[in-house]
Amino acid sequence: MWDYSEKVLELFYNPLNQGSIDDPNQPDVAVVFGEVGSIACGDALRLHLKVQPSTDSILDARFQTFGCTSAIASSSALTEIIKGRTLDQALHITNRDIADFLGGLPEAKMHCSVMGQEALEAAIYKYRGIEVEHHEEDDGTLVCTCYGISEKKIRRAIAENDLSTVEQVTNYVKAGGGCGSCLAGIEDLILDAQQSVETVRAAAELAVEREQGIQPPISLTNLQKITMIQTVLDKEVRPVLVADGGDVSLHDVEGDRVLVKLQGACGSCPSSTETLKYAIEAKLQDLVLPSLVVEAI
Amino acid sequence: MLTYLDNNATTRTDPAVLEAMLPYLSELYGNPSSMHSFGGQVGAVIEEAREQVANLLGAEPTEIIFNSCGSEGNNTAIHAALAAQPEKRHIVTTAVEHPAILAVCKHLEKKGYGVTYLSVDERGELDLLELEAAMTGGTALVTTMVANNETGVIFPVEQIGAIAKAYGATFHVDAVQAVGKVPINLSQSSIDLLTLSGHKLHAPKGIGALYVRKGYRFRPFLLGGHQERGRRAGTHNVPAIVALGKAAELAQTHLAYVKREADLRDRLEHGILATISDTVVNGGGAPRLPNTTNIGFKYIEGEAILFMLNKHGICASSGSACTSGSLDPSHVLTAMGLPYTTLHGSIRFSLSRYTTEAEIGQVLAVMPDIVERLRAMSPFSNDQAGWLQERDLAIVT
Numbered sequence: 038m039w040d041y042s043e044k045v046l047e048l049f050y051n052p053l054n055q056g057s058i059d060d061p062n063q064p065d066v067a068v069v070f071g072e073v074g075s076i077a078c079g080d081a082l083r084l085h086l087k088v089q090p091s092t093d094s095i096l097d098a099r100f101q102t103f104g105c106t107s108a109i110a111s112s113s114a115l116t117e118i119i120k121g122r123t124l125d126q127a128l129h130i131t132n133r134d135i136a137d138f139l140g141g142l143p144e145a146k147m148h149c150s151v152m153g154q155e156a157l158e159a160a161i162y163k164y165r166g167i168e169v170e171h172h173e174e175d176d177g178t179l180v181c182t183c184y185g186i187s188e189k190k191i192r193r194a195i196a197e198n199d200l201s202t203v204e205q206v207t208n209y210v211k212a213g214g215g216c217g218s219c220l221a222g223i224e225d226l227i228l229d230a231q232q233s234v235e236t237v238r239a240a241a242e243l244a245v246e247r248e249q250g251i252q253p254p255i256s257l258t259n260l261q262k263i264t265m266i267q268t269v270l271d272k273e274v275r276p277v278l279v280a281d282g283g284d285v286s287l288h289d290v291e292g293d294r295v296l297v298k299l300q301g302a303c304g305s306c307p308s309s310t311e312t313l314k315y316a317i318e319a320k321l322q323d324l325v326l327p328s329l330v331v332e333a334i
Numbered sequence: 335m336l337t338y339l340d341n342n343a344t345t346r347t348d349p350a351v352l353e354a355m356l357p358y359l360s361e362l363y364g365n366p367s368s369m370h371s372f373g374g375q376v377g378a379v380i381e382e383a384r385e386q387v388a389n390l391l392g393a394e395p396t397e398i399i400f401n402s403c404g405s406e407g408n409n410t411a412i413h414a415a416l417a418a419q420p421e422k423r424h425i426v427t428t429a430v431e432h433p434a435i436l437a438v439c440k441h442l443e444k445k446g447y448g449v450t451y452l453s454v455d456e457r458g459e460l461d462l463l464e465l466e467a468a469m470t471g472g473t474a475l476v477t478t479m480v481a482n483n484e485t486g487v488i489f490p491v492e493q494i495g496a497i498a499k500a501y502g503a504t505f506h507v508d509a510v511q512a513v514g515k516v517p518i519n520l521s522q523s524s525i526d527l528l529t530l531s532g533h534k535l536h537a538p539k540g541i542g543a544l545y546v547r548k549g550y551r552f553r554p555f556l557l558g559g560h561q562e563r564g565r566r567a568g569t570h571n572v573p574a575i576v577a578l579g580k581a582a583e584l585a586q587t588h589l590a591y592v593k594r595e596a597d598l599r600d601r602l603e604h605g606i607l608a609t610i611s612d613t614v615v616n617g618g619g620a621p622r623l624p625n626t627t628n629i630g631f632k633y634i635e636g637e638a639i640l641f642m643l644n645k646h647g648i649c650a651s652s653g654s655a656c657t658s659g660s661l662d663p664s665h666v667l668t669a670m671g672l673p674y675t676t677l678h679g680s681i682r683f684s685l686s687r688y689t690t691e692a693e694i695g696q697v698l699a700v701m702p703d704i705v706e707r708l709r710a711m712s713p714f715s716n717d718q719a720g721w722l723q724e725r726d727l728a729i730v731t
């Protein structure tokens with residue numbers, strides 16, 4: 038049985054704002070709805086908005102949902118969150134806001150909150166006359182054909198929720214939950230996102246250094262070099278290896294040749310030694326000197 | 335009040351079963367393999383339990399091997415069949431088996447075995463011509479369920495067995511859901527191996543048995559000690575074996591009264607169909623277990639129905655994707671080709687000899703309101719809805 042929060046159960050058993058909105062045909066009132074999902078997928082949400090054009094704000098919101106307990110609660114939560122907001126404010130709402138409003142959702146149910154965020158976006162785009170088709174064209178290519186999930190949607194879920202594994206992506210947007218042929222593609226998107234996070238971080242650090250007038254070292258004394266290599270091994274490399282039952286120690290530095298001793302689990306298997314050597318080399322080249330080469334002894 | 339209609343998931347341990355096993359959890363703790371009479375006296379009760387289980391199946395006591403559960407029985411049976419004819423590398427099974435068969439078959443496919451998964455029609459029934467066509471001289475094993483856990487649909491095992499035998503294949507049946515609910519007589523049967531599980535027939539969880547036809551060249555799955563004549567190593571779970579024996583004895587008596595369960599089930603089924611529109615009985619056109627009904631409620635989702643039922647203290651189950659935490663709905667209902675409108679909204683009610691009229695009345699009393707509430711929330715209301723059609727197509731392509 039799912040471990041739903043009190044709030045989820047409360048909004049499921051006594052949902053707020055369920056139903057649709059009829060156009061009252063009043064001045065300065067517009068009615069629109071946005072939909073996502075399908076009965077084939079097992080959940081679908083039609084979100085109805087009553088908008089005040091003069092203030093560009095949401096007067097009322099209702100939902101119609103086909104789905105499980107958490108899909109219904111997420112829909113109800115969404116309507117509560119957006120009432121009274123301007124459309125621009127509403128567009129900034131993420132699936133995480135919906136999940137937080139509910140006091141959290143089980144990991145495997147996070148896609149219910151994503152559905153809410155998407156329906157909101159669909160409704161607002163529709164109101165603003167941005168063709169949904171047009172919007173979806175921008176979505177980039179489909180990564181998961183089983184569930185019709187685009188690259189853009191996956192990238193967004195990864196970025197907004199800090200996802201780091203393929204399983205998480207499946208929990209949040211369903212991609213990868215069918216035939217599984219897109220799993221490698223999803224993994225690439227995660228790696229890509231992680232790299233771009235690192236690039237941004239590195240660029241920021243560089244900018245700070247420039248501002249502070251610190252120049253990256255151009256030439257190092259041998260002692261400086263050894264100290265830096267030792268620091269990188271201790272801080273960056275060893276913790277990972279030790280966690281896997283292995284270890285590495287610095288044996289000697291001869292010019293640009295870094296002689297290391299690989300131990301334990303990693304040292305025992307020739308192919309992993311090879312991989313490891315390159316991994317350590319890449320780290321040292323990156324963080325100490327590009328000309329360094331690593332040799333296992 | 336608790337209304338327990340999830341007996342295909344597990345059953346209540348019969349009080350008489352509990353009473354029978356208790357001494358072996360306390361003062362009679364000896365090991366039946368020990369060379370002293372304190373342990374030896376326990377050995378005698380194991381043999382008595384073996385006889386009780388054999389009687390329920392129309393088998394001989396030496397044909398019964400005690401093990402830990404239905405899943406173990408299924409794994410062991412497949413292993414044994416492949417070991418018996420190692421040169422044959424093809425298995426025939428069905429698309430609607432329990433994961434304890436399907437997962438093993440998928441694993442074997444990776445190891446180079448060929449597996450044919452027979453399809454079922456919309457009533458959940460097999461096509462014996464498809465079985466015939468699938469059989470080859472290289473087929474080592476035909477394994478099918480006797481009755482399906484989700485729909486209760488019963489397969490014609492003797493006809494299947496005859497075809498399996500004609501091709502020299504081992505015939506295994508997963509009878510976990512059938513034992514105790516329909517009569518089984520293995521003395522006149524083409525079945526070589528049969529799996530049963532205690533917790534589905536009012537014994538506790540974690541005990542099962544595998545029937546192995548006399549003369550079958552059985553190779554054990556679990557190696558170690560000489561228990562069960564070397565056919566299943568591991569110190570006997572004495573209390574649970576005693577319990578399974580007692581449960582088998584009670585089940586045999588109960589078989590005569592199983593019509594009462596069928597009547598209650600029919601009342602539930604007819605009541606729901608009569609009071610709630612857009613409902614269908616999945617597998618309703620096929621021969622079924624007397625205790626099971628699987629009802630599709632169109633346009634709403636199964637997990638939501640279960641949580642509503644749960645609030646009234648009613649326990650049932652659903653094959654909806656949201657229930658399992660996977661993204662796909664029940665492989666059984668999918669194999670039956672159910673339309674999406676019912677696929678995600680199907681609920682299984684499974685009865686037992688403890689089920690009362692009051693329990694059935696309780697479900698009939700609350701069900702219409704639950705369905706009405708969820709349908710009022712649903713954006714779908716008829717099969718012709720343009721949105722529905724459109725999206726269905728989008729998904730298929």
Ligand SMILES: Cc1ncc(COP(=O)(O)O)c(C=O)c1O
Nearest residue numbers: 403404405432483508510511531
């Ligand atoms: C048809 C069928 N086979 C096998 C099993 C597995 O039995 P056990 O839970 O004892 O491993 C079940 C139980 O869900 C079942 O319904």
Ligand code: FES
Nearest residue numbers: 181183215216217
């Ligand atoms: S393509 Fe993504 S799961 Fe099949």
